[in-house]
Amino acid sequence: MQATRIAPSVGWQLLRLGGGSSWPSAFLRQPRPGPARRPYASGAAQAVLEKSESLPDASTRDKQAKAESKSFAVGMFKGQLITEQVFPYPAVLNEEQTQILKELVGPVSRFFKEVNDAAKNDSLEAVEETTLQGLKELGAFGLQVPSELGGVGLCNTQYTRMVEIVGMHDLGVGITLGAHQSIGFKGILLFGTKAQKEKYLPKLASGETLAAFCLTEPSSGSDAASIRTSAVPSPCGKYYTLNGSKIWISNGGLADIFTVFAKTPITDPATGAVKEKITAFVVERNFGGVTNGPPEKKMGIKASNTAEVIFDGVRVPSENVLGEVGSGFKVAMHILNNGRFGMAAALAGTMRGIIAKAVDHAANRTQFGEKIHNFGLIQEKLARMVMLQYVTESMAYMVSANMDQGSTDFQIEAAISKIFGSEAAWNVTDECIQIMGGMGFMKEPGIERVLRDIRVFRIFEGTNDILRLFVALQGCMDKGKELSGLGSALKNPFGNAGLLLGEAGKQLRRRAGLGSGLSLSGIVHPELSRSGELVSNQGLERACIKSCWGWPSESYVPSPSFQAVQALEQFATVVEAKLIKHKKGIVNEQFVLQRLADGAIDLYAMVVVLSRASRSLSEGHPTAQHEKMLCDTWCIEAAARIRENMAALQSDPQQQELFRNFKSISQALVERGGVVTSNPLGF
Amino acid sequence: MAELRALVAVKRVIDYAVKIRVKPDRTGVVTDGVKHSMNPFCEIAVEEAVRLKEKKLVKEVIAVSCGPAQCQETIRTALAMGADRGIHVEVPAAEAERLGPLQVARVLAKLAEKEKVDLLLLGKQAIDDDCNQTGQMVAGFLDWPQGTFASQVTVEGGKLKVEREIDGGLETLHLKLPAVVTADLRLNEPRYATLPNIMKAKKKKMEVIKAGDLGVDLTSKISVVSVEDPPQRTAGVKVETTEDLVAKLREIGRI
Numbered sequence: 001m002q003a004t005r006i007a008p009s010v011g012w013q014l015l016r017l018g019g020g021s022s023w024p025s026a027f028l029r030q031p032r033p034g035p036a037r038r039p040y041a042s043g044a045a046q047a048v049l050e051k052s053e054s055l056p057d058a059s060t061r062d063k064q065a066k067a068e069s070k071s072f073a074v075g076m077f078k079g080q081l082i083t084e085q086v087f088p089y090p091a092v093l094n095e096e097q098t099q100i101l102k103e104l105v106g107p108v109s110r111f112f113k114e115v116n117d118a119a120k121n122d123s124l125e126a127v128e129e130t131t132l133q134g135l136k137e138l139g140a141f142g143l144q145v146p147s148e149l150g151g152v153g154l155c156n157t158q159y160t161r162m163v164e165i166v167g168m169h170d171l172g173v174g175i176t177l178g179a180h181q182s183i184g185f186k187g188i189l190l191f192g193t194k195a196q197k198e199k200y201l202p203k204l205a206s207g208e209t210l211a212a213f214c215l216t217e218p219s220s221g222s223d224a225a226s227i228r229t230s231a232v233p234s235p236c237g238k239y240y241t242l243n244g245s246k247i248w249i250s251n252g253g254l255a256d257i258f259t260v261f262a263k264t265p266i267t268d269p270a271t272g273a274v275k276e277k278i279t280a281f282v283v284e285r286n287f288g289g290v291t292n293g294p295p296e297k298k299m300g301i302k303a304s305n306t307a308e309v310i311f312d313g314v315r316v317p318s319e320n321v322l323g324e325v326g327s328g329f330k331v332a333m334h335i336l337n338n339g340r341f342g343m344a345a346a347l348a349g350t351m352r353g354i355i356a357k358a359v360d361h362a363a364n365r366t367q368f369g370e371k372i373h374n375f376g377l378i379q380e381k382l383a384r385m386v387m388l389q390y391v392t393e394s395m396a397y398m399v400s401a402n403m404d405q406g407s408t409d410f411q412i413e414a415a416i417s418k419i420f421g422s423e424a425a426w427n428v429t430d431e432c433i434q435i436m437g438g439m440g441f442m443k444e445p446g447i448e449r450v451l452r453d454i455r456v457f458r459i460f461e462g463t464n465d466i467l468r469l470f471v472a473l474q475g476c477m478d479k480g481k482e483l484s485g486l487g488s489a490l491k492n493p494f495g496n497a498g499l500l501l502g503e504a505g506k507q508l509r510r511r512a513g514l515g516s517g518l519s520l521s522g523i524v525h526p527e528l529s530r531s532g533e534l535v536s537n538q539g540l541e542r543a544c545i546k547s548c549w550g551w552p553s554e555s556y557v558p559s560p561s562f563q564a565v566q567a568l569e570q571f572a573t574v575v576e577a578k579l580i581k582h583k584k585g586i587v588n589e590q591f592v593l594q595r596l597a598d599g600a601i602d603l604y605a606m607v608v609v610l611s612r613a614s615r616s617l618s619e620g621h622p623t624a625q626h627e628k629m630l631c632d633t634w635c636i637e638a639a640a641r642i643r644e645n646m647a648a649l650q651s652d653p654q655q656q657e658l659f660r661n662f663k664s665i666s667q668a669l670v671e672r673g674g675v676v677t678s679n680p681l682g683f
Numbered sequence: 684m685a686e687l688r689a690l691v692a693v694k695r696v697i698d699y700a701v702k703i704r705v706k707p708d709r710t711g712v713v714t715d716g717v718k719h720s721m722n723p724f725c726e727i728a729v730e731e732a733v734r735l736k737e738k739k740l741v742k743e744v745i746a747v748s749c750g751p752a753q754c755q756e757t758i759r760t761a762l763a764m765g766a767d768r769g770i771h772v773e774v775p776a777a778e779a780e781r782l783g784p785l786q787v788a789r790v791l792a793k794l795a796e797k798e799k800v801d802l803l804l805l806g807k808q809a810i811d812d813d814c815n816q817t818g819q820m821v822a823g824f825l826d827w828p829q830g831t832f833a834s835q836v837t838v839e840g841g842k843l844k845v846e847r848e849i850d851g852g853l854e855t856l857h858l859k860l861p862a863v864v865t866a867d868l869r870l871n872e873p874r875y876a877t878l879p880n881i882m883k884a885k886k887k888k889m890e891v892i893k894a895g896d897l898g899v900d901l902t903s904k905i906s907v908v909s910v911e912d913p914p915q916r917t918a919g920v921k922v923e924t925t926e927d928l929v930a931k932l933r934e935i936g937r938i
Contacts, residue, residue, distance in 0.1 A: 138878055
């Protein structure tokens with residue numbers, strides 16, 4: 001496997017391609033590296049930051065920079081509570097859409113229960129032919145294609161519900177369907193011309209032709225910008241000649257339509273300089289020159305076909321360029337970003353099924369004279385499992401709803417949902433096996449198959465590690481802008497007194513732990529925010545004073561919403577401190593970035609469940625009290641994690657030592673080629 | 684022969700997979716928030732009607748259901764399976780609980796006449812009340828021949844050839860049209876409604892009428908006294924020899 005060479009400059013790439021408006025020079029104070037010094041880029045994160053790169057003129061870039069983001073995640077890095085997209089928990093389906101969705105759930109669930117055989121698919125290492133045919137007839141291959149072009153025309157929220165069913169029953173089939181429509185031909189849906197859509201979508205929707213997304217190469221995984229497949233334009237301009245090979249392509253052996261990313265030479269009209277930029281193409285197998293290797297043998301999702309796809313002198317008509325020439329990277333990242341919510345949705349469904357099995361076992365298994373669900377260890381496992389499922393599900397439906405509401409700034413939240421969902425699913429399934437004991441390890445119950453299937457979700461579609469870097473850096477970007485604004489104000493203090501006082505005041509209060517007056521009261525249901533004073537900081541002060549004087553503090557447990565706000569303020573304080581300390585160098589501080597990302601993930605998770613539980617309480621759902629418990633429990637632990645993480649980040653000398661040690665230990669291992677020490681015996 | 688028109692009656696029942704719970708006041712079973720779907724035998728009837736249409740033996744398939752507003756979901760499932768249009772005989776929820784085979788049969792008889800259909804298809808019985816009466820009663824009201832417990836239906840020389848599953852084996856009948864057929868388990872295996880068909884079904888016509896419009900009186904002469912759980916099964920008794928068995932049976936007065 002190709003080792004990703006993430007050198008110090010990876011962070012550079014992440015920000016360099018963010019365009020001039022992201023890190024103003026006053027803050028940067030260093031010239032950015034030119035094209036010559038462009039070693040190892042980290043593709044996924046980089047390209048999503050690359051939004052502004054394709055925008056031609058400065059004024060458009062500035063406009064984009066000025067448009068305030070409504071993303072909660074962006075706000076939390078700045079210590080702001082931007083609640084439009086998260087409170088109240090969005091409900092976007094109108095009555096008709098809800099009715100249709102309800103009608104679709106039945107047949108699809110039935111199909112997966114009665115026709116699809118996940119165990120069979122796994123041992124065959126392919127989806128059974130009758131099942132595949134049935135799925136095509138069911139219409140499962142074109143869920144989001146408009147009905148005029150032969151699809152079912154579902155919006156994102158409806159698609160989320162469908163994918164939940166698939167995830168519950170068979171992830172191998174899920175990937176076959178997802179590789180086809182979530183990424184394989186999504187580019188045509190998002191960027192295709194009318195002609196391209198009419199030509200390709202009908203057959204793709206019916207499943208007559210399958211699609212695949214071809215980005216990864218032997219030497220380019222996370223570092224997607226470094227791909228080497230080339231598409232050279234013909235002198236007449238009518239076609240491109242495609243040469244290169246892609247690996248680990250889902251549906252690679254089955255597809256007839258490929259979305260292929262290749263480097264094309266772009267001539268700068270002004271300077272005449274030729275640069276290599278990525279362009280996306282729609283390539284048909286019958287163009288000739290397209291071959292694929294045998295199916296790869298995998299740990300999991302065995303039913304899904306994964307193969308090498310080789311392009312040898314393939315002539316691709318110029319009409320098949322997807323999007324604009326040279327904007328292929330943006331296309332790739334938009335496609336991935338657009339489909340990311342689907343993963344959290346599928347995994348929420350998987351976890352629901354797994355938890356049912358774990359509960360069934362715990363409720364029926366007798367040991368030591370009792371059903372084992374009466375034992376604390378089992379109870380804690382089950383409780384943790386369901387909280388992870390609740391959070392993942394809440395994130396999936398929130399992101400899809402935000403997308404349906406027309407939000408364009410959901411990339412951080414989508415990335416968080418992917419990271420969280422994939423790790424949650426792994427933990428839940430692992431714990432299910434643990435609860436079932438030896439039985440869980442056996443093939444028959446099928447839990448081990450699910451565990452094997454789930455492993456890849458932490459790897460593909462942007463590894464969780466890259467996505468963490470992305471979450472942290474993208475989140476820091478806006479904050480960095482704000483701080484740079486402050487920086488220039490300091491140069492002219494008299495003119496900017498108000499700004500300074502306001503900012504300085506906020507910073508002082510935050511550093512003193514007094515909070516900046518943020519509150520969720522009135523937004524969150526009263527049962528989740530302890531009534532009256534304790535929501536405000538004065539309440540906290542009073543309670544602290546009381547306990548200092550030895551007065552009984554009447555079991556002061558901060559409400560979940562208060563904890564969320566407190567955690568947010570803590571988080572923002574640390575973000576600010578780290579940015580001020582490292583400035584642009586933060587891009588290289590991966591130890592810090594990882595911890596910031598974890599904090600961001602926990603924060604978003606807290607807010608998401610607060611929102612969902614609030615809505616359930618306001619609407620009097622029958623499960624509202626149970627959800628309140630899930631929410632409270634989650635928030636208590638998440639807030640504690642954030643506190644700990646942030647405190648660790650703030651205690652500087654110790655942190656630095658830790659990070660230095662990590663680095664040295666790693667270097668020693670690399671030099672030694674493995675474990676440095678021998679065993680205690682010395683031989 | 685392609686002039687035949689078929690009316691299929693479908694019933695919305697509690698889904699077969701649901702665990703039934705009796706209401707605490709013992710007036711019935713819990714239906715609130717419980718999953719409902721089309722009666723499995725009705726599904727088989729719809730499937731048969733659609734197959735006949737695909738074989739070009741039937742020109743139009745109309746799906747009908749009697750009951751509260753949610754029945755429209757059931758009719759839509761029939762539309763998604765291939766029926767051409769739907770009729771919802773709307774009965775308010777409270778009254779719907781007292782609907783029995785007699786009332787439904789009256790409605791269907793009137794509808795069959797009004798729509799001038801040649802074939803009325805139903806499931807042999809509903810899985811909630813297991814009455815197994817509606818099809819037979821409609822045939823009686825209409826004075827039409829009936830082929831119940833059908834395991835095969837074909838059109839032969841202007842007549843309907845129906846193979847029936849009866850206790851002794853199989854019985855084959857020839858019925859003059861118009862006729863009533865009720866579907867049994869092995870008649871066919873119903874298709875899965877595909878997602879595009881479900882979307883298309885939205886555009887199909889759904890007429891809503893009331894029983895009064897057909898001149899049918901829905902009053903029932905039957906009232907439910909109580910609904911109870913079956914008694915808990917008690918453990919059996921093991922005996923050593925046949926003599927013991929006979930003695931025990933005598934003891935409890937069985938022989």
